[in-house]
Amino acid sequence: MIDIAIDIVSWVLLTLGGACVLIGGVGALRLPNFYTRIHAASLTDTMATILIFVGMMLQAGLSLATLKLAAIMLFLLLTGPTATYALANAALLSGLKPDADTIVGKNRADARG
Amino acid sequence: MIFVFALFLLTLLVITAIAIVRSENLFVSVMLTSIFSLLMAANFFILDAADVALTEAAVGAGITTVIFLSALALTAEREKRRAGGQLVALGAVGILAALIIYATFDKPRLGDPEAPVHQHVAPWYLEKTPEYIDIPNVVTAILSSYRGYDTLGEVFVVFTACIGVLFILGVKPPEQPADRTAESGGLRHHLIPQVVGRLLVPFIVLFGLYTQFHGEYGPGGGFQAGAIIATGVILYALLEGEGEALRAVPRSVLLGLVVGGALLFGGVGIVCMLMGGAFLDYSVLSADPVWGQQLGIIIIEAGVGMAVCGALLSIFHAFAARQSQP
Amino acid sequence: MKLLELLGYFNYWVFAITLVIGLYAVISKANLIKKLIGLSIFQSAVFLMYITMDKVEGGTAPIIQAGVEDQIYSNPLPQVLILTAIVVGVSTLALGLAIVVRINERYGTIEEHEILDAD
Numbered sequence: 001m002i003d004i005a006i007d008i009v010s011w012v013l014l015t016l017g018g019a020c021v022l023i024g025g026v027g028a029l030r031l032p033n034f035y036t037r038i039h040a041a042s043l044t045d046t047m048a049t050i051l052i053f054v055g056m057m058l059q060a061g062l063s064l065a066t067l068k069l070a071a072i073m074l075f076l077l078l079t080g081p082t083a084t085y086a087l088a089n090a091a092l093l094s095g096l097k098p099d100a101d102t103i104v105g106k107n108r109a110d111a112r113g
Numbered sequence: 114m115i116f117v118f119a120l121f122l123l124t125l126l127v128i129t130a131i132a133i134v135r136s137e138n139l140f141v142s143v144m145l146t147s148i149f150s151l152l153m154a155a156n157f158f159i160l161d162a163a164d165v166a167l168t169e170a171a172v173g174a175g176i177t178t179v180i181f182l183s184a185l186a187l188t189a190e191r192e193k194r195r196a197g198g199q200l201v202a203l204g205a206v207g208i209l210a211a212l213i214i215y216a217t218f219d220k221p222r223l224g225d226p227e228a229p230v231h232q233h234v235a236p237w238y239l240e241k242t243p244e245y246i247d248i249p250n251v252v253t254a255i256l257s258s259y260r261g262y263d264t265l266g267e268v269f270v271v272f273t274a275c276i277g278v279l280f281i282l283g284v285k286p287p288e289q290p291a292d293r294t295a296e297s298g299g300l301r302h303h304l305i306p307q308v309v310g311r312l313l314v315p316f317i318v319l320f321g322l323y324t325q326f327h328g329e330y331g332p333g334g335g336f337q338a339g340a341i342i343a344t345g346v347i348l349y350a351l352l353e354g355e356g357e358a359l360r361a362v363p364r365s366v367l368l369g370l371v372v373g374g375a376l377l378f379g380g381v382g383i384v385c386m387l388m389g390g391a392f393l394d395y396s397v398l399s400a401d402p403v404w405g406q407q408l409g410i411i412i413i414e415a416g417v418g419m420a421v422c423g424a425l426l427s428i429f430h431a432f433a434a435r436q437s438q439p
Numbered sequence: 440m441k442l443l444e445l446l447g448y449f450n451y452w453v454f455a456i457t458l459v460i461g462l463y464a465v466i467s468k469a470n471l472i473k474k475l476i477g478l479s480i481f482q483s484a485v486f487l488m489y490i491t492m493d494k495v496e497g498g499t500a501p502i503i504q505a506g507v508e509d510q511i512y513s514n515p516l517p518q519v520l521i522l523t524a525i526v527v528g529v530s531t532l533a534l535g536l537a538i539v540v541r542i543n544e545r546y547g548t549i550e551e552h553e554i555l556d557a558d
Contacts, residue, residue: 153483252501
């Protein structure tokens with residue numbers, strides 16, 4: 001009984017994680033601006049990391065694999081937002097201003113390529 | 114089910130390759146090459162090649178990207194379009210692709226156990242490794258012991274590449290801008306990557322050492338370990354500045370690692386000859402031949418790890434120390 | 440041919456297509472760094488072909504698990520060859536990029552036709 005419950009919970013978590021990544025991908029393509037796109041990609045990435053890894057840890061049960069998965073999840077949670085920060089900082093330092101009216105693709109002359 | 118995933122990854126691989134070639138911004142191309150390497154590593158893992166996946170991820174997605182980016186910083190960033198001649202090239206490669214696809218229909222299907230490649234030497238290796246060498250990872254056993262000569266040649270190739278790059282880039286450029294070292298202070302203004310990076314570097318080096326010594330029991334070994342440790346030190350160099358990294362691991366230590374690694378490997382071979390066996394025949398290293406083989410494998414893996422780590426770091430420092438022309 | 444058989448060849452077709460994409464970059468792009476990137480794509484395609492050959496149906500990675508009898512293992516030999524090839528590939532890439540950097544300093548450009556014109 002408890003096995004089925006764990007299975008169902010992990011299925012739900014994995015599917016939600018996959019849906020998060022899909023939403024993030026759609027957002028990265030459809031949103032108008034560089035900063036909004038980073039926002040979409042990074043937030044959904046971190047959420048999906050947590051959901052997918054917890055789903056996998058439930059599948060692995062209590063074993064060494066769970067500890068390794070927890071370590072990898074911790075590593076990804078540390079480096080993902082740091083990479084996003086570095087990306088946004090590099091864009092800001094090289095002159096791309098976070099302007100809500102810029103739409104990449106329509107105002108190509110304004111936005112840097 | 115995993116087959117569908119493999120198909121998806123392979124299609125993504127082709128799309129990435131086309132994007133790499135068509136993009137005009139070289140920076141974008143290099144980043145896409147790193148994604149290409151990562152997809153390739155995932156594919157290798159699906160095809161049961163765990164060691165190769167680890168090496169491709171560490172070396173391809175990690176080191177190659179860093180070397181490309183250092184070279185890009187010293188040269189141009191955009192590519193100029195070349196006029197003409199492209200239809201002929203397209204036609205030629207199209208014919209070549211058609212010929213290769215026609216030839217692959219003769220190949221045995223994926224996973225066929227009766228394929229010729231699985232017949233002669235491979236079952237012998239899988240059978241005799243528990244008897245002669247007794248380590249679980251058969252790939253490491255073949256790499257270090259049965260095909261030790263190839264690995265010796267590989268270490269010397271890495272050594273030669275390191276020496277070659279040091280020769281080519283060690284010559285001072287004609288004009289040296291004065292006092293540039295104050296500017297190349299690394300990512301001084303970026304506090305968050307610095308803090309997180311400083312937190313991660315010891316764990317990266319620890320993982321590299323784990324990969325080195327665990328190479329006999331699981332995927333791992335000298336090459337992967339060398340690449341991972343080099344990546345850790347390169348991360349430190351990117352965050353703190355190249356001068357700091359050179360103070361942490363000076364050039365003499367790097368050269369000592371490279372030369373020491375190559376000499377260690379060759380030295381083990383000569384010691385085996387002096388103790389009565391053939392070159393690189395580790396069974397004579399100790400009274401029990403199985404333990405002798407394991408001892409030999411541990412020592413030469415250490416040699417390989419040292420040589421690869423030192424070589425990759427020397428190459429990185431050679432690129433990073435070269436100031437670009439004003 | 441059944442669909443599964445056809446899909447078994449998919450790896451080889453991807454190998455052929457990626458190979459010619461890399462080759463196209465080498466022969467038709469003028470930028471030296473683009474040529475080197477094409478070369479590295481070419482090498483990766485060859486690795487894919489070798490590793491495709493090593494898979495055995497129902498097999499697992501060739502790490503002998505103690506106590507499990509009758510386990511089919513995938514072929515370890517192409518993996519060893521490709522391990523060597525990956526490291527040799529990155530060595531030659533580093534050397535090639537060093538030469539490109541020197542060419543840039545000497546000629547001021549890394550486009551092939553401009554270098555040939557300048558000589």
